Amino acid sequence: MEFSDQEKRILRLIQSDSSRSLAQLAEVVGMAQSTLWRKIQEFEALGLIERRVTLLNPKKAGLGLCVLAQIRLQSHTQDAVDGFVAMVRSHPEILECHKISGAADYFIKVRVADVEAYEDFMSHNLLRSDFVKTVVSNFVLKEIKHATELPL
Structure with a gap:
């Protein structure tokens, strides 16, 4: 446009x-x-404005830990992909999910309270999923830039 x-x-x-x-x-x-x-x-x-939202401060909302995780799927069948996508959409802790190139299949951004909450989420949801083969988690130590505005 x-x-x-x-x-x-x-x-x-x-x-x-x-x-x-x-x-x-x-x-x-x-x-x-x-x-x-x-x-x-x-x-x-035109679909340019998708929705209007209010951005909350994650730490003040009790969600101080941000985890960036790379996901590899067990299989790449349509059923496996659809199942994984449905699982991702059912968990509000997963803020973003991107299909990526490279060694992993997907990249997710997860927000939870702390390391214990992430371990619980990963153990009971990601690793127990029939669709997920591996999870490589990266803990955000410091957020340098977080923007929601597109550079027009």
Whole structure:
């Protein structure tokens, strides 16, 4: 998709703070509220704006441990892949799941309270899954950058 400078500005503003009112956004962008509202509706209809969320601080929410894990599947049959995907979607602790190239099949991002909670999650869910062959876990020691805004 190609965006005008004004459209990019709108998108950057709503990515950084979606709680701004339409009036505030219109004033900053220099556009009539009705025009801005139609533009946002257009972005939603195109699927560019998928949803609006509130980001919580994981540590303050009691989920201080972030684990990045590489997963290898037992099999690559469609049933195994579908089963793994269903298992991933059923666990809110798994925040992200990406199919990747390389030695592993998938990369997941898991948020839990602490190491004990992760060991319990891994032992009772990942390693007991009929679809998972191996799990290589990497504990995040320090988060250097966490962004949710796309670089427009």
